[in-house]
């Protein structure tokens with residue numbers, strides 16, 4: 001989840017008109033700095049300061065002409081974005097005001113584990129899923145969650161598992177999310193995608209669907225993801241890609257060192273719409289397979305290699321920025337910590353809500369069967385704990401602090417046992433005038 005939510009959106013699975021009840025393209029929610037406006041077409045939350053937010057809200061009725069040339073320019077820009085209609089009125093759904101001084105009113109993206117079980121048992125699986133109890137999240141809990149997210153103006157849900165397609169009622173359970181206009185992203189291991197299931201998936205307006213592949217050959221992939229998984233995942237990918245633009249997500253392990261070009265070419269041949277590379281992280285089963293965790297140096301070299309391959313590749317290739325959260329966090333958050341509990345949260349297949357699944361079950365805040373998501377987001381102990389972190393001198397002295405904020409809390413916790421420490425994948429450089437001198 002490192003780097004989530006992504007501003008580098010993979011080619012969209014769906015461009016069909018939204019469900020009639022889904023409402024306008026834009027959704028406005030008030031925040032302590034002003035407002036966030038979500039664009040369901042671009043999947044971006046755009047922040048506005050207080051003055052701009054009041055201007056937008058004043059356009060809900062009886063708009064008057066702007067008093068200054070600057071105001072007229074701003075209005076014209078908003079009209080081009082579609083936030084203001086041709087008649088000068090706000091063209092966004094405005095959600096109830098839940099703004100608070102010390103946090104966002106709600107997450108920007110919710111990561112939803114639909115089923116705990118999986119037909120594979122990948123060595124690096126961050127949820128330690130595998131064959132065994134299915135642990136499928138009840139459709140009724142999902143329906144309530146989607147309805148609440150719509151009310152909160154949290155418009156993105158990223159569905160994974162375990163293997164989400166093992167959930168026997170997954171697609172009907174997701175239909176309310178589509179009807180409400182939420183952008184739903186799905187990551188699957190692809191091995192269960194039959195022609196029939198591919199047809200059913202293709203009928204739904206997912207924002208994007210991606211298949212996990214961790215190597216360009218059965219030998220390389222199956223070493224990590226299990227015997228026989230490569231052939232079936234590739235088949236599933238090709239079935240999906242024949243119907244809609246489908247991405248590939250590759251988890252980078254030492255097994256991929258020197259093999260990226262093969263993977264890129266495989267994705268192109270299979271008809272994938274994009275390839276996103278992310279590092280295996282110290283969580284779940286990877287905690288007992290430390291040999292599958294890449295070094296920072298190897299991952300950075302792989303990211304550079306991907307940039308080089310982009311020049312000859314026909315599909316977009318993505319990787320997280322070198323400095324954690326360089327492109328994602330600074331625009332709305334000014335505190336130590338990562339996106340966990342500040343911009344995003346996770347829901348497990350048993351309905352537990354936590355700031356980030358990678359932090360492990362000790363960070364579960366409570367269950368959706370007893371609480372609303374907003375109650376847990378607002379007052380859940382793990383959430384307030386992460387928001388009260390102070391950080392450390394090294395990060396305060398670093399010129400990347402404003403957007404990095406200390407980096408991934410799961411990696412810092414695993415490496416040091418201390419949530420206030422820096423991400424071990426650190427890119428420290430002195431801030432101008434910083435007093436701390438590091439060796």
Ligand code: SF4
Nearest residue numbers: 395398404406426427
């Ligand atoms: S010191 Fe490292 S972890 Fe801390 S803000 Fe700088 S780059 Fe990020």
Ligand code: SF4
Nearest residue numbers: 002338356408409410
């Ligand atoms: S702890 Fe933070 S940075 Fe790390 S995976 Fe979770 S949300 Fe992402």
